[in-house]
Amino acid sequence: MTTPIIAPSILAADFANIQREVEMLNNSEADWIHVDIMDGIFVPNISFGIPVTQAIHEHANKPLDVHLMIEKPENYVQAFKKAGAEIITVHYEACPHLHRNIQQIKDLGCKAGVALNPHTNVQLLEDVIQDIDMVCIMSVNPGFGGQKFIENTYKKVRQLKEIISDAGATTLIEIDGGVNQDNAKDLLDAGADVLVAGSFVFSSEDPINTISKLKTV
Numbered sequence: 001m002t003t004p005i006i007a008p009s010i011l012a013a014d015f016a017n018i019q020r021e022v023e024m025l026n027n028s029e030a031d032w033i034h035v036d037i038m039d040g041i042f043v044p045n046i047s048f049g050i051p052v053t054q055a056i057h058e059h060a061n062k063p064l065d066v067h068l069m070i071e072k073p074e075n076y077v078q079a080f081k082k083a084g085a086e087i088i089t090v091h092y093e094a095c096p097h098l099h100r101n102i103q104q105i106k107d108l109g110c111k112a113g114v115a116l117n118p119h120t121n122v123q124l125l126e127d128v129i130q131d132i133d134m135v136c137i138m139s140v141n142p143g144f145g146g147q148k149f150i151e152n153t154y155k156k157v158r159q160l161k162e163i164i165s166d167a168g169a170t171t172l173i174e175i176d177g178g179v180n181q182d183n184a185k186d187l188l189d190a191g192a193d194v195l196v197a198g199s200f201v202f203s204s205e206d207p208i209n210t211i212s213k214l215k216t217v
């Protein structure tokens, strides 16, 4: 098991004090800042958009891992790159021309990720696995923080790890939703590389310490 990449999800932060929250993450062992964009169409919730992402970027000294839970992501990736995104993840379910979407993200100079909803089989990514930098396995139904982790995720991580290894690829596996101290180690043992944690970090008494604990679980 290698040291995980920890990406706290800013969705669970105090938005009235976003600068303070980002500075807290700057001073923590967090590796990336996970930024959840929801459009109210692909998912039944609206979070925030390009100006807030830009504001987070202005205060952050860590890469922004931008998760687009939106329809027609191709219309917005350039704006999110300009707002400071280093990793841009689109949803398999929102992209009938996924290969084109991946190339568009890479042509902008960003790392390209593809997210899978809980019902989407990891095998559907076999033909693009060499092209993508990361797969984000949703371990909750996307749209809201603070949901219960779906146990079937472990099986998906193991299956995806095998697909990546058979292809000789270096694609990272990210887990997003309901990640906490109780499931982090099992996820890493199954093959996960990146852990996204929102409420578990921001609802804790000492988020910096909580991030350190996830890092060394």
Ligand SMILES: O=C(CO)[C@H](O)[C@H](O)COP(=O)(O)O
Binding pocket: 009, 011, 012, 034, 036, 067, 140, 141, 142, 143, 144, 145, 146, 147, 176, 177, 178, 179, 196, 197, 198, 199, 200
């Ligand atoms: O993508 C998301 C929701 O769609 C969030 O990143 C995810 O839910 C993380 O939040 P939590 O750790 O509170 O579950």
